[in-house]
Amino acid sequence: MSERVLMELRKITDLIWEIPKQADMRVPAIVYASSRLLESVKKDLTLQQARNVACLPGIQRMSYVMPDGHQGYGFPIGGVAAFDMDEGIISPGGVGYDINCGVRLLRTDFNEQDIAARRKELLAEIFKEVPAGVGKGGITRLSRSVLKDILTRGAEWAVENGYGTRDDLLMTEEGGRMIEADPAHVSDRALERGIPQLGTLGAGNHFLEIQKVSHVYDQDLARVFGLSGVGQVMVMIHCGSRGLGHQVASDYIELMENKLGTKGLPDRELIHAPIRSPLGQQYYRSMCAAVNYAFANRQLIAHWVRDVFAKVMGSAKGMRQVYDVCHNVAKFEKHTIAGEAREVCVHRKGATRSFGPGRREIPEAYRAKGQPVIIPGSMGTASYLLVGTAGAEELSFSSTAHGAGRVMSRHEALRRFRGEQIRDELQKKGIELRSASWKGVAEEAAAAYKDVDEVVRVSHEVGIGRLVARVVPVGVMKG
Amino acid sequence: MSERFRFLDHTSDAKFQAYGRTLEEAFANAALATVSLMWDPAAVEKMLDHPVAVQGRDLEQLLVRFLGEVIYLFETRSLFVAAVDDLKIEKATEGFRLRAVFRGDDRPARYAIFGHVKAVTYNEMRIDQGCPVTVQVVVDV
Numbered sequence: 001m002s003e004r005v006l007m008e009l010r011k012i013t014d015l016i017w018e019i020p021k022q023a024d025m026r027v028p029a030i031v032y033a034s035s036r037l038l039e040s041v042k043k044d045l046t047l048q049q050a051r052n053v054a055c056l057p058g059i060q061r062m063s064y065v066m067p068d069g070h071q072g073y074g075f076p077i078g079g080v081a082a083f084d085m086d087e088g089i090i091s092p093g094g095v096g097y098d099i100n101c102g103v104r105l106l107r108t109d110f111n112e113q114d115i116a117a118r119r120k121e122l123l124a125e126i127f128k129e130v131p132a133g134v135g136k137g138g139i140t141r142l143s144r145s146v147l148k149d150i151l152t153r154g155a156e157w158a159v160e161n162g163y164g165t166r167d168d169l170l171m172t173e174e175g176g177r178m179i180e181a182d183p184a185h186v187s188d189r190a191l192e193r194g195i196p197q198l199g200t201l202g203a204g205n206h207f208l209e210i211q212k213v214s215h216v217y218d219q220d221l222a223r224v225f226g227l228s229g230v231g232q233v234m235v236m237i238h239c240g241s242r243g244l245g246h247q248v249a250s251d252y253i254e255l256m257e258n259k260l261g262t263k264g265l266p267d268r269e270l271i272h273a274p275i276r277s278p279l280g281q282q283y284y285r286s287m288c289a290a291v292n293y294a295f296a297n298r299q300l301i302a303h304w305v306r307d308v309f310a311k312v313m314g315s316a317k318g319m320r321q322v323y324d325v326c327h328n329v330a331k332f333e334k335h336t337i338a339g340e341a342r343e344v345c346v347h348r349k350g351a352t353r354s355f356g357p358g359r360r361e362i363p364e365a366y367r368a369k370g371q372p373v374i375i376p377g378s379m380g381t382a383s384y385l386l387v388g389t390a391g392a393e394e395l396s397f398s399s400t401a402h403g404a405g406r407v408m409s410r411h412e413a414l415r416r417f418r419g420e421q422i423r424d425e426l427q428k429k430g431i432e433l434r435s436a437s438w439k440g441v442a443e444e445a446a447a448a449y450k451d452v453d454e455v456v457r458v459s460h461e462v463g464i465g466r467l468v469a470r471v472v473p474v475g476v477m478k479g
Numbered sequence: 480m481s482e483r484f485r486f487l488d489h490t491s492d493a494k495f496q497a498y499g500r501t502l503e504e505a506f507a508n509a510a511l512a513t514v515s516l517m518w519d520p521a522a523v524e525k526m527l528d529h530p531v532a533v534q535g536r537d538l539e540q541l542l543v544r545f546l547g548e549v550i551y552l553f554e555t556r557s558l559f560v561a562a563v564d565d566l567k568i569e570k571a572t573e574g575f576r577l578r579a580v581f582r583g584d585d586r587p588a589r590y591a592i593f594g595h596v597k598a599v600t601y602n603e604m605r606i607d608q609g610c611p612v613t614v615q616v617v618v619d620v
Contacts, residue, residue: 070490097598192555197554246619253601254543440594443594
């Protein structure tokens with residue numbers, strides 16, 4: 001299972017590669033990558049995992065790997081697959097442990113000169129207001145019943161309780177709430193892990209950045225998404241469903257193993273249940289609850305960031321939400337397959353939905369243009385705003401990349417880098433850094449990641465997500 | 480004492496092998512390896528004992544559930560594990576049963592935390608009951 005197998009990889013174009021259907025595969029697998037990105041993909045188990053996904057019951061069309069693809073558990077990170085609602089499956093390993101790990105982008109009316117003298121203070125205040133790192137508690141201890149309310153209503157709960165505005169909900173995937181969520185299927189353990197962590201950034205690759213727009217590729221779209229031009233200050237929040245989401249994933253992997261057994265699975269993390277089976281439905285409803293927790297989490301953090309801007313800059317006016325996207329999720333969506341519009345269960349694991357113009361899921365203000373796609377870079381590097389395309393429907397079930405994707409182990413990064421040294425280097429580039437852990441900073445060194453510029457270039461050229469603007473950090477808070 | 484555990488390279492997460500003369504010892508060392516990604520177990524006072532009991536349909540699931548206890552008790556009870564004592568694994572009607580005692584402290588202010596293990600996975604998991612017994616685990620960090 002974990003041995004790398006040499007497999008045939010057929011070049012379709014410079015950026016599209018196919019693993020032809022063979023042995024147990026029900027469909028071929030497609031990898032979107034430049035030859036440079038492909039080299040790193042070949043070094044781990046990504047291709048093998050894409051092939052394993054292609055063997056799952058009810059898979060439609062292809063098993064896809066996005067340009068930032070790398071080895072995951074079960075599905076590769078950057079893996080996208082859609083399954084037939086009747087014959088298909090749902091798999092916790094196709095969503096990932098950090099359910100609705102995602103990104104929220106806020107615009108501001110400030111430009112870089114406005115905040116230049118206050119940058120340090122802004123970051124210090126945000127660091128004070130937003131709990132980050134390991135074991136840092138969130139908002140005052142929640143009762144179990146309030147937590148269940150949050151799992152049911154997501155960011156709506158947060159807005160109703162004074163954190164943010166109704167407009168934030170409009171500019172969030174699913175309106176900040178997946179309505180199928182049912183906390184009754186979430187275990188006590190998951191609830192217990194969720195109680196102390198709501199409103200926290202967490203550790204690992206999660207971050208909060210104050211950024212400035214460094215390049216605009218598409219003026220018209222940038223304007224529609226609320227961008228005024230180069231130098232404009234933005235805020236990006238990258239975090240997920242914390243321990244609660246991880247526990248939901250672990251719980252349902254175990255429940256599915258106990259119910260359905262592990263025989264014949266090429267990889268134990270590929271355990272799955274039929275979508276319409278009771279267990280498949282329970283996982284889906286619990287996953288939706290974890291998605292809602294993450295939406296509420298980012299809603300609270302965004303609210304505190306606005307509070308800090310109001311305090312330090314005198315105003316948070318104009319700090320509207322551009323959008324909030326999920327990176328780890330399974331959803332029931334309508335797609336056209338072989339000329340027929342059908343509902344399928346799309347798994348996106350480390351991938352961003354990229355609906356093109358016209359989809360009713362897109363907020364009205366953007367609907368004629370396409371859905372904003374937010375792709376964070378690694379710590380201290382550029383991040384990107386893209387737009388979904390009509391072509392992505394056919395190419396990737398309306399999905400594109402979600403980030404840079406690691407190329408170096410944390411262990412190796414720790415051998416090579418020191419957190420304090422990275423802070424000094426960033427400072428020379430005009431980027432302030434605050435972190436709960438220097439070790440965490442070293443682990444997340446930009447050199448440990450793929451080149452995000454290359455990832456978005458492939459997305460743009462393949463046509464699964466088109467470039468709108470590039471942003472670079474001026475202040476980084478790492479969990 | 481011979482090596483208890485060793486970290487191996489893994490692109491996105493943390494992978495380790497833990498060793499023991501017995502399966503029990505290897506499992507206990509796997510818990511210490513997990514803990515050592517978050518804090519220094521040698522620095523934690525052994526103030527309290529916390530018994531744990533888990534079941535698994537096979538040894539792999541038993542290991543995932545056992546290591547999951549370390550994360551769960553840290554996140555919900557602030558338990559910093561310093562040592563694992565009296566670990567016993569026995570056959571149960573279906574699969575295996577494990578009992579052990581975590582020794583450690585629940586006063587978070589006293590200890591430096593430098594990482595977070597969020598989940599235990601089956602990815603590349605191996606349980607080799609040779610000599611020494613070796614268990615290999617990838618944890619999500």
